[in-house]
Amino acid sequence: MSTTVPLLQTRHLGVRFGGLQALDSIDLEVQAGEIFGLLGPNGAGKTTLFNLISGVTPASSGEVLWRGGAIHGMDANRIARLGIARTFQNLRLFQSLSCRDNVLVGLHRHARLSWPAALLGTPLARRHHRQLLERAQGLLELLEIGHLGDQLAAGLSYGDRRRLEIARALANTPELLLLDEPAAGMNPTEKEELRHLIRSLRNRFDLTVLIIEHHVPLMLGLCDRLAVLNFGRRIALGTPDAVRNDPAVIEAYLGGQP
């Protein structure tokens, strides 16, 4: 595409679970500012790819480059502190914490304060804490759950939980946001709202978004570029139009011609 260093790049990335080659030699380049989609049938390896990028699962082969520097093999917390935040397909909120506290945990890398000051509750520490609370409230409001700050995460509706997870991920002020099936369980209206939300978040925070979603029309309408995975291999890559007409994609989704 361009000559600049891609924000995120994978080279020959692969992972084996016992006898299963879950991902096989995946090459991807995600440019800064892109909304990049990952499509593919169940079990294609999309979430596994997220796990490799975010450091949750170690790669068996190949490399992950962040701004040209290798990050594979780093712990998940170090990768998060580089500015890569993610949500989870099966929602991993801190259930018995309030929504506000969930977002405050997301603000972890910004809550920098010397511990004596924090311990003694100096005026500086109190101001710092107030700022954190304001940021958390701002993020909750951005995701339209500002009124739920005191509620426990466990008591939220499904859609609100998805929103809270996005708010928590944004609290990290990531450069790259990995969204794993954010529209799962949403009705068509909510999906349409989500599409606008992701676009507006991208513009507002200068985000790069890597998104997994099964809802093909949503993905075609939202993404700048798409990659399609099947059985751990990348079978297509390109703009929504190119991917839509790719014979390999049609075969993966609808089966081969007799």
Added chain:
Amino acid sequence: MDSLLIDASLLQQMLIGALLGLSVYLPLRCGQLSLATPGFYAIGGTLAALLSTRVAALGGAEPVYPLSSVLLEMLLAAGLAGGLAVGIGRVVLRLRGVYLAIATIALVEILRVTTLNQESLGGAVGIFGIPQPFLDPEGYALFTLIALALVSWLCDRLERQRLGRAMEAIREDELAAACQGIDTDRTKLVAFVLSAVVAAITGVISAHFLNSWNARLGNFDASITTLAFVVFGGSRTWAGPVLGGLTLTALPELLRPIGDLRLIVFGLVILVGPLLLPQGLITPERLQRLVRLVRRIPPLAPRSEGP
């Protein structure tokens, strides 16, 4: 003093119980079931017993053991236990759940058996004649109360800031916590070390109060008892283990009039407590409700003092 239900001696033991409860609570706040507290308690106690009986310079010539020496012992015990906890924690904190519990029980047993077989550490007989910094139990109770207030205050501050939130996040979901940029290994280690330090300084106080120290004071039974403090009181905020430690230490003594039946009643309380209150007596939500309730009362006070 005799007419009171709780005398200073019992109060002292209750306060010790509360401190040990806090020591178990700290790792549990990040979901780490560590039963090492009695081990570090024994390290503190043994160190205090050895230093105060063998190092003449600490005791001076006075009949009352100087308080500054006790504070010095606490400092040394905290350093020793904290240092050991860093080394041990790096290894055992790789384990999770019940495996961590078993590893820490093993640690407690190793320390106990070592002390038991090492004449220089007191051996099977123990160490007697530990000098007294206070002449009456009231003095001890006051000193321990100050220590408990300080540790509770520190825990309260901790809970309100970054480290405390990170600990809770790890308890809720370790993987998700790591993905928020929390160094989970380091956070768990910090909690483990803090737990060891609290247990060790408690051991120092206890050694002087008990006047003698032996290997049986830090054993597997103590692991379970201190864990019961937290399970009964609640493991989500510092007030839980404090209340649990106070009540469960006092209960067997208060029930003494009913004879051996007290053991059954005590067992019932420990059994029924978690059944009725799975989160323990005190949860942050209940505490908030209580605070709101108390805040509603004060307006009455100025009115009654009015002209």
